[in-house]
Amino acid sequence: MVGITYEDFLDRSYEPTADDLVCRFYVEPAADMDAEAAASRVASESSNGTWAALQVEGSVTDLSATAFDVEPTSVGGDTPGTDRREGYDVGVAYPMALFEPGSMPQVLSCIAGNILGMKAVDRIRLRDCEWPEPLATSFPGPAYxxxxxxxxxxxxxxxxxxxxxxxxxxxxxxxxxxxxxxxxxxxxxxxxxxxxxxxxxxxxxxxxxxxxxxxxxxxxxxxxxxxxxxxxxxxxxxxxxxxxxxxxxxxxxxxxxxxxxxxxxxxxxxxxxxxxxxxxxxxxxxxxxxxxxxxxxxxxxxxxxxxxxxxxxxxxxxxxxxxxxxxxxxxxxxxxxxxxxxxxxxxxxxxxxxxxxxxxxxxxxxxxxxxxxxxxxxxxxxxxxxxxxxxxxxxxxxxxxxxxxxxxxxxxxxxxxxxxxxxxxxxxxx
Ligand SMILES: O=C(O)[C@H](O)COP(=O)(O)O
Ligand SMILES: [Mg+2]
CATH class of the missing domain: 3.20.20.110 (Ribulose bisphosphate carboxylase, large subunit, C-terminal domain)
Incomplete structure (x- = not known):
């Protein structure tokens, strides 16, 4: 058994593999959280972690996502009705094994699920995805x-x-x-x-x-x-x-x-x-x-x-x-x-x-x-x-x-x- 806490979901030295789904988020941490803590909560909650520390079998961690990039950024202010806001660009890599191939509801319940309402962040937006070949080609794509x-x-x-x-x-x-x-x-x-x-x-x-x-x-x-x-x-x-x-x-x-x-x-x-x-x-x-x-x-x-x-x-x-x-x-x-x-x-x-x-x-x-x-x-x-x-x-x-x-x-x-x-x-x- 090993213990995992949400901090285990951050590794700035991690380089995504060709089979990882890489998601880019805009994140504003909650007032009492720093950017790295918020980023690791995003990776944790969207893969196999939660708010509490868990005791798990070692292989379960193979399904964990990794927040590998956390950089300050700002959004909005350039279009009517939006304010300029300061936050972080967060890159999260998800292992292919986390996903059921060909099931969009399952994929979205990971990468656009609980995290959108999580109190660890004041704001969070899934901005872009880099789809790895095994996941992308598990879907049919358009016929024409x-x-x-x-x-x-x-x-x-x-x-x-x-x-x-x-x-x-x-x-x-x-x-x-x-x-x-x-x-x-x-x-x-x-x-x-x-x-x-x-x-x-x-x-x-x-x-x-x-x-x-x-x-x-x-x-x-x-x-x-x-x-x-x-x-x-x-x-x-x-x-x-x-x-x-x-x-x-x-x-x-x-x-x-x-x-x-x-x-x-x-x-x-x-x-x-x-x-x-x-x-x-x-x-x-x-x-x-x-x-x-x-x-x-x-x-x-x-x-x-x-x-x-x-x-x-x-x-x-x-x-x-x-x-x-x-x-x-x-x-x-x-x-x-x-x-x-x-x-x-x-x-x-x-x-x-x-x-x-x-x-x-x-x-x-x-x-x-x-x-x-x-x-x-x-x-x-x-x-x-x-x-x-x-x-x-x-x-x-x-x-x-x-x-x-x-x-x-x-x-x-x-x-x-x-x-x-x-x-x-x-x-x-x-
Ligand atoms: O469904 C649509 O795309 C809209 O009905 C467009 O209507 P409009 O061209 O009158 O704006
Ligand atoms: Mg219409």
Whole structure:
């Protein structure tokens, strides 16, 4: 037997091995704790220690995490609504044997579990992870990722486009489908359900699914382009899997899932079921800001996006690089990570959404590149001449940006784009 106390979880001379999961935290120690004590409590509580000293068999310590790096740092103050705060950047290495391969809930119960509420720290944020190969490849990753641009569409190198009918809930099935048809025939690739539209009485899931896909077929015939539908299958338990099956049966190519509100075990189940059918997954991140909005606490959007890639979504909302209506965390850096090599796992196509309109597209593409899905709801349906004109305007703006053409020149050819620019200019909405 050996005794372990939380101080045993700190070793500044430790060098993480290739098989360790390395997590970077922002930590503000509690008033009565020094930085090293707080860092070792983080490593202890997130692996196999606790507040009290324990007597254990020697081999149990092989599962202990090690805080190996504790450096002063500061966060916040650079974005509205945040204060500059002083704390510590803490590196913690976790041995692979601590984890159940392929189980995201188990991994998160370690690295983003009790420690987020632990009184030893005033603030703690999981900022970044370096995933070791054995752990990363125990997950499936995306089936398609950015390859959807060719495999579902014929979009080549341009961003694909999506729209959410607005109002986000309340349209009848007929109204919803008609909005989709107008958008598709105006040049949009994807009709998308909103995050809080699932199976309500005013617009039942199964009616919406079949009628939308019928309208998609008509729009494809009319435009000669491939079109698709991001139908929100979010539901409790087996019902969500039944909805996935229904999408495949009805001839869809994609499902949409509210990944944070559903939970990662559910996302993993959906990924498995979609594999049977060859369906792609669009991830909406509603509720992410409950974890990532404050720079000094929670779990960063960067880590949420990493989790989503491992679990196997093909597209995920990552923000608009501060151009849209929602607060954003380093959209460009997150998107770059989603495209980076990860032991051969497929990449993820980032979706820019939330307050976008055609006038913002040139700057968006400048900041984020063309490997994107660009979604506009209000920026299409709020067009003075309606949804069809709004769709034409967004598509013209996207085609121009992808071709490196000036938006003003494109607006001379496409009156709907000129109208959109006249209405919204390049303003950032709230
Ligand atoms: O789900 C989304 O991404 C939002 O509904 C975006 O809507 P907006 O384009 O009107 O902001
Ligand atoms: Mg929405």
């Amino acid at each position: 990722g950015s390859a959807v641009r060719d495999r579902v569409f014929d979009a080549g190198d341009r961003p694909i486009t999506a729209t959410v009918p607005k109002p986000k809930v309340g349209l009848s099935t007929d109204q919803h489908v008609e909005v989709g048809y107008q958008a598709w025939t105006g040049g949009i690739d994807l009709l998308k359900d909103d995050e809080n539209l699932t199976d309500q009485a005013f617009n039942p899931f199964h009616d919406r699914l079949t009628e939308s896909l019928d309208a998609r077929d008509r729009a494809e015939e009319e435009t000669g382009e491939r079109k698709s539908y991001l139908v929100n299958v979010t539901a409790p338990g087996g019902e969500m899997l039944d909805r996935v099956d229904a999408v495949a049966e009805a001839g869809g190519e994609y499902v949409m899932v509210d990944v944070v509100t559903c939970g990662w075990a559910a996302v993993q189940q959906v990924r498995e079921r979609c594999d049977r059918h060859g369906l792609a997954i669009h991830a909406h991140r509603a509720m992410h800001a409950g974890f990532d909005r404050l720079p000094d606490h929670g779990v960063s959007m960067r880590v949420i996006a990493q989790i989503a890639r491992l679990c196997g979504v093909d597209q995920i909302h990552t923000g608009t690089a501060d151009l849209g209506k929602l607060a954003n965390e380093d959209t460009a850096g997150i998107n770059e990570w989603l495209r980076s090599d990860l032991y051969g796992l497929a990449d993820v196509l980032p979706t820019a959404s939330g307050g976008l309109h055609p006038g913002l597209v040139p700057e968006l593409v400048d900041r984020l590149g063309t490997q994107l899905c660009i979604q506009a709801g209000g920026g299409i349906h709020g067009h003075p001449d309606g949804t069809h004109a709004g769709a034409k305007a967004l598509r013209a703006a996207v085609d121009a940006a992808a071709a490196g053409e000036d938006i003003e020149a494109a607006a001379e050819r496409e009156p709907a784009l000129a109208t959109a620019i006249e209405k919204w200019g390049t303003e950032t909405p709230r």
